[in-house]
Amino acid sequence: MVRVVGLQWRVRCVLRALGMIIVGGSSVAVAQTATSAPWLCLSGSNTIGARLAPRLVEAFAAEQGMLRDAIEQPSLDETELRFSKDGQRYLVHLSFHGTGTGYTALRDGQCDLWMASRPANADEAARLGGDRLRSAEQETVLALDGLAVIVHPDNPVRELSRQQVQALFTGKIRDWSALGGRAGRIQLHARDNASGTFDTFKNLVLLDQPLSPRATRYESTDALSAAVSQDSNAIGFVGLGGVGTNRALAIRDGDLPALAPTHFNVATEDYALARRLYFYSRAERREVVEAFLAFVQRPTAQSIVAATGFVPLALEHHAVALRPDAPAEYRELIADATRLSLSFRFGSGQVFLDSRASRDLDRLAEYMQTPEQQGASLILVGFAERAEFSPMVTIAQSTDRADFVARELVRRRVPVRHIRGYGPALPISDAEGDGARAKNRRVEVWIRPPERES
Structure with a gap:
């Protein structure tokens, strides 16, 4: 058909x-x-x-x-x-x-x-x-979207690692009791091979492993979501707009902190399955x-x-709870600042911006020129992937990336107050594949209100 x-x-x-x-x-x-x-x-x-x-x-x-x-x-x-x-x-x-x-x-x-x-x-x-x-x-x-791993609202499991999700959908884990849930045979639901959602799932989760033949396949997001909502042992994956009445699980990379597919985590692309x-x-x-x-x-x-249930490109800022492993200097630098809902990302060993970032620069310049942001200051914090270079070189590379963004903003008449690179500190992905590792090659954008500046 x-x-x-x-x-x-x-x-x-x-x-x-x-x-x-x-x-x-x-x-x-x-x-x-x-x-x-x-x-x-x-x-x-x-x-x-x-x-x-x-x-x-x-x-x-x-x-x-x-x-x-x-x-x-x-x-x-x-x-x-x-x-x-x-x-x-x-x-x-x-x-x-x-x-x-x-x-x-x-x-x-x-x-x-x-x-x-x-x-x-x-x-x-x-x-x-x-x-x-x-x-x-x-x-x-x-727009931005998060690939949400969804379960029935009655399922007690709240978070999974990316590796556990892979084991589930390749058939290596077959019962919820192996994940701390109630005993029950896991029912897998997946999009079909023509779907970009499935392509993303393959690239970010399955990697080189085949999908279990036990999975029921769907051409439609809505049909998959409806099936999961009717079975307490079901698990599937959809875009954020397709979660429906199901619950989306928080996802972590290895031992790194788990992040829920919130709009802010997806907007910054820090969420493991953001797309x-x-x-x-x-x-x-x-x-x-x-x-x-x-x-x-x-x-x-x-x-x-x-x-429509997706994450817009419009900018907003949020107070963010810092990770326990955040460097002391980083904590001091961004004290009293809030984080903007974008991050600039780069290719391996490179200092250039992709198609989203080039438009985000214009969006950020417009945002900083609104009356509400007059007198506020920007802080740019660069990071690198540990595998790119030696530790000392990654610090220089991460600083170069922050400097590059700062120069582009100055060209748009937006001053930047602080620029700092922290090399491979605070990784947000330890998964294989360049797409996953690219999450670590980033420049975060923080904003401090004028009354906090001295």
Whole structure:
């Protein structure tokens, strides 16, 4: 059934590319002239496409002065929205059969935007523009999400290590009593292979281990979440927006402190299973695509991100309880300061910013120029991964990263009061894989109110 639906969707996209739409099972030509209304096609992640993308499209269309005429679902994983303005019709088609299908649609020119709940891999990037695909020019982070490991609300287990989650989903642990829970055979629930959620789970949890064949697989996040909510022995994984009535477990890396998938822990990407949600586009794109990508970064769109259950890119600051192993100098440096909900991250041994960070610099500059933050001061604290260099070199590297961020902020007329690097101190991940280790290569941003400055 999934393959048939996927084929039907591809036929529909090809017909649209030829200037046709499907109405009542037959094709009707639509004039594609210089004066005809633009349309959008988005394909890929179920996590994005099921609820978030349609809401963003509706808000974008309303901002353009359009009226929504109809919303239809030709299949479980497709949505069509029809708008009109000044007598012209506008069609937006969304297909959300999984992140992998969106890559194919963008590569083949069938859709404008690839919705992805994981970053493009090296092979995909090579086929769609090389390094440019991962640049701010073609990669847009529209929201953040946490991969939540969910259990029934009656399950007494409150936290697991990443290694325990792996052992569960590979079938090495089969009874809850082995984890301090009530005796009972563990029932596994997982997304299907086309899902970006499953790709993320493989990369962050399973690594090179196969998923247990006992797991029940789902194309839909909602269906998986509903199944877990009906079985006290069940466990599954979903995006934050799919937790529903279930309970999300706190996750730890090895012996490091466990973190719950709170919005703040996900926003800073300190949570072990945090992930980004992406739109990918071609380098050459139509004006309506440019306008939509700009729209999703603005406060109106980010409020929709929050209302849909994901974590917005908007900045906020929180008082944070420091870990017992925090260096004394670090404690003194950030005394009376609160932490902002972003961290700048870097490649191994490198000092450059990714597509999210380049936009976060602008967001941070705007935030610091609001009346509420006048006179407040920024503190930048850099960290490195212990495997990058020798201990002394990692301190220099972490300081260089903080200096780099400071220079970019000064270019935006935002002064920085304190800059310090602490090398490999306070790691937040000890998992294998560059994506997990990259969490340690970071610059934290702290803010101190003006009355606390001397």
